[in-house]
Amino acid sequence: MPLYKRITPNQHSFVYIWKIDESLDELLNKIQLKPESQERVDGMKSIQHQRGFLSVRMLLAAAGYSDFDLFYDEEGKPHLKDGKHISITHSFSYSGIIVSDENVGIDIEMQREKIEIIAHKFLKYEFEYTSEADYVRMLTVIWGAKEAIYKMFPPRGLSFKDHIKVIPFKIGDQAGRAWAHFEEVAQKYQLEWLEFDGYTCVYSSEEGL
Numbered sequence: 726m727p728l729y730k731r732i733t734p735n736q737h738s739f740v741y742i743w744k745i746d747e748s749l750d751e752l753l754n755k756i757q758l759k760p761e762s763q764e765r766v767d768g769m770k771s772i773q774h775q776r777g778f779l780s781v782r783m784l785l786a787a788a789g790y791s792d793f794d795l796f797y798d799e800e801g802k803p804h805l806k807d808g809k810h811i812s813i814t815h816s817f818s819y820s821g822i823i824v825s826d827e828n829v830g831i832d833i834e835m836q837r838e839k840i841e842i843i844a845h846k847f848l849k850y851e852f853e854y855t856s857e858a859d860y861v862r863m864l865t866v867i868w869g870a871k872e873a874i875y876k877m878f879p880p881r882g883l884s885f886k887d888h889i890k891v892i893p894f895k896i897g898d899q900a901g902r903a904w905a906h907f908e909e910v911a912q913k914y915q916l917e918w919l920e921f922d923g924y925t926c927v928y929s930s931e932e933g934l
């Protein structure tokens with residue numbers, strides 16, 4: 726499957742989403758990897774993870790980049806050599822990237838009922854406005870928002886539950902806000918999300934996209 730979606734939140738940011746239909750061999754035949762990336766792929770325990778990783782390289786190609794333009798810092802955060810910001814996500818059948826002139830984050834999650842069981846681990850403030858209506862979809866947006874924000878600025882010790890608050894929203898809003906308060910950091914985030922095929926994709930920025 727080629728590119729599933731291309732979104733341009735503004736003139737200096739874009740989001741690309743891939744539907745991973747290809748086999749591992751098909752992906753390997755289409756992509757040239759740096760030796761360290763090949764080593765990572767070889768060390769992955771699941772084919773699903775390998776396909777997710779490789780499909781991100783298909784997204785990079787769609788965006789005019791290659792594996793050689795990407796590097797990771799010691800925390801595992803990805804960066805582009807041209808100085809643009811990038812964030813990466815993969816979940817089962819989909820992967821996504823956001824590239825921007827600003828600091829940005831992205832997360833794709835499958836909408837699953839079991840998220841209700843772990844809600845208490847990442848929600849506190851948000852219990853005030855979440856209810857049975859659209860509960861799994863709401864929780865998945867909140868979880869995705871917190872993962873996306875974490876990827877933008879992952880200070881050690883940041884707690885999803887205590888330090889990030891997603892401001893009340895309705896599932897159909899497709900946009901919202903969040904705050905992170907942690908030690909000396911107080912930062913406001915702009916959120917946008919979309920739902921497709923049982924998945925939720927959330928992307929975030931500091932300044933508003």
Ligand SMILES: CC(C)(COP(=O)(O)OP(=O)(O)OC[C@H]1O[C@@H](n2cnc3c(N)ncnc32)[C@H](O)[C@@H]1OP(=O)(O)O)[C@@H](O)C(=O)NCCC(=O)NCCS
Nearest residue numbers: 778800801802803813814815832833846847875876879885
């Ligand atoms: C690192 C983390 C954000 C990855 O998220 P995930 O939903 O498991 O997986 P995703 O596929 O969405 O994201 C993986 C990508 O995140 C990126 N990533 C990894 N570490 C990162 C970091 N420190 N900062 C930014 N991005 C990071 C990588 O690009 C990675 O993919 P790649 O290595 O194939 O390029 C997540 O595992 C994590 O540590 N979350 C915070 C933990 C936490 O506090 N949880 C609270 C639970 S209550």
